[in-house]
Amino acid sequence: MAALSDQLLVIAIMSYVAAMVGHAAEYAFGQRSHVGRAAAPAVVPEPALVGAGGPPAVEPVLPSSFDPPPPAPDKARYAGWFAVAATVIAALVHLGTLVTRGLAAHRMPWGNMYEFVLSVTFVGITAWLVVLSRKHTIRHLGLFVALAMVLLLGVAGMVLYVDVAPLVPALKSTWFVVHVSAAVLSSGIFLLGFVPAAMFLIRSGYDRGKRSFPYSLGARVPAADALDRLTFRLHAFAFPIWTFGALIAGPIWAEAAWGRYWGWDPKEVWAFISWIVYAGYLHARATPSVKRTTATWIAVVGWLTMLMNLFGVNIFFTGLHSYGGL
Numbered sequence: 001m002a003a004l005s006d007q008l009l010v011i012a013i014m015s016y017v018a019a020m021v022g023h024a025a026e027y028a029f030g031q032r033s034h035v036g037r038a039a040a041p042a043v044v045p046e047p048a049l050v051g052a053g054g055p056p057a058v059e060p061v062l063p064s065s066f067d068p069p070p071p072a073p074d075k076a077r078y079a080g081w082f083a084v085a086a087t088v089i090a091a092l093v094h095l096g097t098l099v100t101r102g103l104a105a106h107r108m109p110w111g112n113m114y115e116f117v118l119s120v121t122f123v124g125i126t127a128w129l130v131v132l133s134r135k136h137t138i139r140h141l142g143l144f145v146a147l148a149m150v151l152l153l154g155v156a157g158m159v160l161y162v163d164v165a166p167l168v169p170a171l172k173s174t175w176f177v178v179h180v181s182a183a184v185l186s187s188g189i190f191l192l193g194f195v196p197a198a199m200f201l202i203r204s205g206y207d208r209g210k211r212s213f214p215y216s217l218g219a220r221v222p223a224a225d226a227l228d229r230l231t232f233r234l235h236a237f238a239f240p241i242w243t244f245g246a247l248i249a250g251p252i253w254a255e256a257a258w259g260r261y262w263g264w265d266p267k268e269v270w271a272f273i274s275w276i277v278y279a280g281y282l283h284a285r286a287t288p289s290v291k292r293t294t295a296t297w298i299a300v301v302g303w304l305t306m307l308m309n310l311f312g313v314n315i316f317f318t319g320l321h322s323y324g325g326l
Helices: 002-029 033-040 074-106 112-134 137-160 175-205 215-219 225-256 264-284 292-315
Strands: none
Touching: 002 074, 002 137, 074 112, 074 137, 112 137, 112 175, 112 225, 112 292, 137 175, 137 225, 137 292, 175 215, 175 225, 175 292, 225 264, 225 292
């Protein structure tokens, strides 16, 4: 089962790469894209017909060789739907990676950084597919969601991977499932929320006339208002779950395992920092006087603190939560 899990991870990554290529093809060659507009035939106007000694006469223009052909169907959309299908397949294989890993370890697959990243990314891609099923117009964001999956799973497989092993004694508790499941669920939704947040900043810059990279990417993504609303909804949904997992279930488990609710362990500190930043984002987003771009930058900083909590604490610090397995 452990070997099968490793093989399924490779298949999942390659499936996400295929999805990313499909989204990139639609992004680049769709009729609304820069490439698509550049490749479209130019419209050559007919010369005006002027009557003798009078105003221009309105004459019917007969079809000529200069008339542009009727708009062709946007075949690039098939690449987009292929990308969605590849994403669904990748998500199913991703689930298989987690299930076989759990069967090999005889426990929930959340015992180290490698397994935690697999779980967080699976929650993120599942949330993406749910959102996409309700809002087809945001399909172009799939390029950046698939890119995030490839990067995070690649880091997990090449840097964070550890062999299957039993849980350390401190993790053998009912609170292991409660606390870690809440952290996995909220982290995965925060991951997904980061994508529209970053693209909102890019689209806002594009709408203000910026055309340099990365603002040039804004021509193809949904409208800024739609991205802003999606960002807010995802963060508003994930924040209470993170509050319960990090600041309620975590301290209760800490008291049962270590005899204290809070000990300023590096993981506890960074979890609290993330909570403060995301609370600041939600407060700023709900305050009319705060610009949407300012509030969204706070959300982006929030995800950076989550990355620090996920990777940096286990790599650079030593504490009671050092279960990364590196």
